[in-house]
């Protein structure tokens with residue numbers, strides 16, 4: 001057997017690895033190579049953060065604890081009816097998020113978002129995740145359509161600057177530790193400006209994308225209208241916004257790819273790549289000649 005040449009990995013050059021890749025993968029590589037000035041929409045969901053130890057929202061992974069009561073408790077009406085219980089519940093299910101660190105999939109998404117535009121293309125990255133792993137990996141200009149765990153906001157609907165439609169405050173500023181040490185109505189986080197309750201800065205199930213400017217709903221709609229290719233990563237299509245991207249892509253007949261190791265179903269017009277995003281996306285960047293893949 002010949003010795004592998006310098007620069008070859010596992011005895012195979014990138015070209016030969018690609019030759020042996022699935023036709024779906026080759027299709028994705030060719031589509032992004034030919035993007036030119038086109039608009040790529042990257043839509044990520046819980047699956048991309050699984051390798052970082054973040055439990056999925058509705059997934060089948062053992063950590064998918066949110067399944068049990070999320071539809072009842074992940075609501076604004078629950079917050080309004082029992083804010084103490086709402087903060088205790090959300091603090092428990094969000095508790096693992098701040099300690100999580102990005103995996104190679106997040107880093108590759110940041111690389112695509114940074115490098116494809118330098119070749120003339122346009123990339124819009126949207127995530128359903130409320131963790132901060134994309135930002136930690138270096139994605140800027142991100143659409144966090146379901147809000148973010150590292151901020152909170154005033155619950156007032158009377159136009160307080162700390163609340164909707166555009167205000168928020170860092171979670172570290174609201175005294176959540178004091179509340180968690182002694183949870184009661186008296187220790188609930190309160191707005192420094194108007195003394196109304198402080199709420200989580202996330203889109204609850206009984207709320208609307210247009211409720212807060214940080215969800216960037218206008219930009220979501222513009223992306224859906226103008227995208228030329230859509231790449232779904234670790235998402236199940238069960239959430240409204242993902243379905244809107246998918247249905248529009250199918251209707252307009254534009255290339256649509258989904259990276260998902262265990263898809264629930266297959267759809268005509270959607271090319272599914274059955275692999276973990278943390279291994280596929282870095283290889284994709286390498287095969288496109290993008291990189292280096294670096295954190296931040």
Ligand SMILES: [Zn+2]
Nearest residue numbers: 154160191194
């Ligand atoms: Zn306020």
